[in-house]
Amino acid sequence: MQAIGYFSGSARRNGKKRSIGDQNRAFLDFCQRSGYDIVATFADPDETSDAGFQQLLEYLRRPGKTFTIVVVDTLTALGPDLGAAALRLLELEHHGATVLLSTNGADAFQSLVDTWAERGEGTPISERVRSAMRRKAVRGEVLGRPPYGYRVGPRRRLELVPEEAVVVRYIFRLYLSENLGVRKIAGRLNDEGIPTRRGGRWSMVTVRDILRNRAYLGHYSRFGTTVTGSHPALVSPEDFRRVQDRLQSRHTPARQRTVNPFLLSGLVHCARCGNRMIGVSRRQTWLTRSGETRTATYRYYQCESRTNQSACGYNTQRAADLEARVRQALDSDDHPGPRVRIAGNIDSYALELQTQVERIEARIRRNRRQVEELVADAAHGHITIERMKAIGIDLAEEHRQLENDLHTARQRLQAHHSEAERRRHLEQQRQRLLQHWESLSFDDLQTALRDVVDRIDVDGNDVRVYRRA
Structure with a gap:
């Protein structure tokens, strides 16, 4: 051996x-x-x-x-x-x-x-904290942020926020009585000037989350524990059941999906409202004159305000066309000045890189806690060592990838701190894009684009690509 x-x-x-x-x-x-x-x-x-x-x-x-x-x-x-x-x-x-x-x-x-x-390390702090939180959940005490429509009362129980409770009941009524979908409900709330708790605009996601939240039945659920009647209900069980049945009926059956990310995600914005434009895929099927069935998938960038909030105007771009125009703009010396927002001595790109580093570091810490909790379970006899290995291998692979991502992000941040090095790096990335656009992998192409491009504003046929400087 x-x-x-x-x-x-x-x-x-x-x-x-x-x-x-x-x-x-x-x-x-x-x-x-x-x-x-x-x-x-x-x-x-x-x-x-x-x-x-x-x-x-x-x-x-x-x-x-x-x-x-x-x-x-x-x-x-x-x-x-x-x-x-x-x-x-x-x-x-x-x-x-x-x-x-x-x-x-x-x-x-x-x-x-x-x-x-x-050593007693079989019960790390995170596990002890979760145990204490479970005990609070059993007593019906609120953990974390309360749902919209409620606030945390003096006994750590949910109590109504009258002005928000009215909106919750209004959302359920629009869905059941007026037969509006979640997007139209978001549009109605925005048109009527009703703000979210944070003063923002409503979206499909926030409306759908409210319609699905069982807290409005007066039940509080956390850590697998449900306490019934722990706080005032905002909807009857019958209405809640009807809402869930309708949501389920509108839910398309699960099918095997292939996720194809969009190259300009996070970079392209609607010039009309300032919101991001998101990637949308449309699958269409039709019959030819000969009776043959044809299927095609079309990819677009659409204004998120219109898609999720039923606001803004029709601002849609074919993905391939917009990406080609961005590529052409990068090859031109005629481009708008940089949209660099200064914060102290650090511009927006440096802040973005620093945020990325901190985000990866947080994911590494979370990954590390998961590994420690897995070993703790084995130390307590909750799982076998073989089971610990089987689950832990995926966590170790994730940890290695995160370490690599962190190394790359720190290198990019360090390169940015030197003005001369930063300019040289940007030009190298731009030339790399122009010369190897077709051969770069999707991830490398997207990373290079985010290095070079600060923002893309789109308004119909008007496309402005703002390069970093």
């Missing part, structure tokens, strides 16, 4: 730091005792470096490799804490390796779960 050694400058045993040399000697002794053939070793000098670990993963990806054992000195060689060690163990498992400890030959996953339970 073949064995690979992985050593790290972060490894500790009984609280004492283990040198790379100490780990290597322990690995050699372990292989000699166990009769393993040594095929490779990889090392990282400290916990801030992962080049050695990445080389180990690349080695495991090689085709035709036989069953392989990865040997580490202690769990701390895989990370500074048990959560980090769990992620790396899951990555190695995903690549077909079994991980053992050189100290006693124990399975690293079993040692991880045992250590987690012994």
